Amino acid sequence: MSKVRIAVIGAGSISEMHLKSYQNNPGAELYAICDLNEERAKAKAEKYGITRIYTDYKELLADPEVDAVSICTWNNSHAPISIAALDAGKNVLTEKPLCKTVGEAMAVEEAVHRSGKTLQVGFVRRYASNTRIIKSFLENDELGEIYYAKASCIRRLGNPGGWFSDVERSGGGPLIDVGVHVIDLCWYLMGRPKVKSVSGNTYKRLGNRANVKNLAFYKAADYDASRNTVEDMANALIRFENGASILVDVSFTLHAKEDELTVKLYGDKGGAELEPQLSIITEKHDTILNITPQINNLSFDFVAGFQDEINYFIEVCQGKKETISPVQDGVEMMKILCGIYESSEKGEEIHF
Numbered sequence: 001m002s003k004v005r006i007a008v009i010g011a012g013s014i015s016e017m018h019l020k021s022y023q024n025n026p027g028a029e030l031y032a033i034c035d036l037n038e039e040r041a042k043a044k045a046e047k048y049g050i051t052r053i054y055t056d057y058k059e060l061l062a063d064p065e066v067d068a069v070s071i072c073t074w075n076n077s078h079a080p081i082s083i084a085a086l087d088a089g090k091n092v093l094t095e096k097p098l099c100k101t102v103g104e105a106m107a108v109e110e111a112v113h114r115s116g117k118t119l120q121v122g123f124v125r126r127y128a129s130n131t132r133i134i135k136s137f138l139e140n141d142e143l144g145e146i147y148y149a150k151a152s153c154i155r156r157l158g159n160p161g162g163w164f165s166d167v168e169r170s171g172g173g174p175l176i177d178v179g180v181h182v183i184d185l186c187w188y189l190m191g192r193p194k195v196k197s198v199s200g201n202t203y204k205r206l207g208n209r210a211n212v213k214n215l216a217f218y219k220a221a222d223y224d225a226s227r228n229t230v231e232d233m234a235n236a237l238i239r240f241e242n243g244a245s246i247l248v249d250v251s252f253t254l255h256a257k258e259d260e261l262t263v264k265l266y267g268d269k270g271g272a273e274l275e276p277q278l279s280i281i282t283e284k285h286d287t288i289l290n291i292t293p294q295i296n297n298l299s300f301d302f303v304a305g306f307q308d309e310i311n312y313f314i315e316v317c318q319g320k321k322e323t324i325s326p327v328q329d330g331v332e333m334m335k336i337l338c339g340i341y342e343s344s345e346k347g348e349e350i351h352f
């Protein structure tokens with residue numbers, strides 16, 4: 001079988017995980033790279049032995065030899081690039097979030113139907129080993145029905161600046177950036193129930209705290225602290241038609257004692273914690289058991305997670321599998337995220 005020829009669009013921080021994972025996959029060929037910043041594209045091209053370098057994704061998409069693209073650009077370009085790529089007959093793996101608005105999400109979904117191509121949303125945590133383990137427990141009805149999930153992704157100091165903190169390019173702050181991962185993970189493992197309503201709050205009380213000294217934090221490739229138009233933190237209650245609910249809070253900055261990442265699911269036969277460490281909680285013979293699976297990595301393994309996601313995408317491109325993070329799930333997630341922003345703005349619950 002001939003190799004799947006891949007073009008990576010956006011050559012910033014996360015592109016490294018895509019490039020490395022494609023390079024490790026014997027079914028993939030790194031064929032082209034594109035970035036608005038030519039120097040950045042050239043540097044990655046050199047590192048990965050890519051000979052075709054573009055600064056305009058439209059020129060790249062005109063090449064019929066490109067089979068599929070990874071979109072690793074700012075959130076505001078995910079929808080236009082996805083639509084153009086699908087219409088040019090390419091399969092697409094786009095980074096999360098799918099886009100910035102529900103309208104854009106629906107336009108991308110239409111392009112998927114029109115083109116007959118696949119768009120895989122980069123919900124990388126769905127592909128991770130700890131998620132796959134819990135999924136198999138759920139599929140075997142070990143935990144019963146999950147009726148409640150709780151997730152936190154708290155950074156006490158971690159506004160990455162640059163495009164991340166410019167709402168025009170990002171669509172929002174920690175909610176759309178990291179909240180999307182943990183909300184999606186809970187929703188996916190709950191069996192993707194239909195969302196009924198959301199009630200959310202966003203706060204812009206602390207700013208980006210670029211003044212803080214002596215504590216390092218993650219910064220965007222083009223770090224710039226002068227513009228910050230996104231929330232510092234958000235919380236939300238998401239209700240589903242089957243009665244289940246998710247409670248979530250996320251932050252770029254908060255006066256918290258330490259960073260926190262937790263993802264917890266509660267079912268009527270058992271519970272599970274995916275983060276900070278995988279564990280399964282159940283009851284047997286009138287005794288409560290906390291079970292620790294004996295696996296290599298009890299938390300999300302960033303490198304392995306991306307490799308699994310990209311290996312899966314290559315099999316999708318080869319027609320061997322259907323993606324497990326299809327466009328319609330990206331659309332649902334945009335409804336939830338945008339609903340939370342709308343709820344916060346209006347100060348009331350939003351019903352779908």
Ligand SMILES: NC(=O)c1ccc[n+]([C@@H]2O[C@H](COP(=O)([O-])OP(=O)(O)OC[C@H]3O[C@@H](n4cnc5c(N)ncnc54)[C@H](O)[C@@H]3O)[C@@H](O)[C@H]2O)c1
Nearest residue numbers: 010011012013014035036037072073074075077095096221
């Ligand atoms: N799955 C994850 O865990 C994860 C982690 C980090 C980032 N991301 C996502 O990846 C995307 C990129 O994030 P990043 O941290 O790499 O940002 P980054 O700023 O480091 O890199 C983005 C790059 O995209 C380029 N770019 C922007 N618009 C472009 C366009 N229209 N055409 C060509 N190039 C363009 C920029 O010049 C920049 O080099 C975002 O959507 C982000 O949400 C996902």
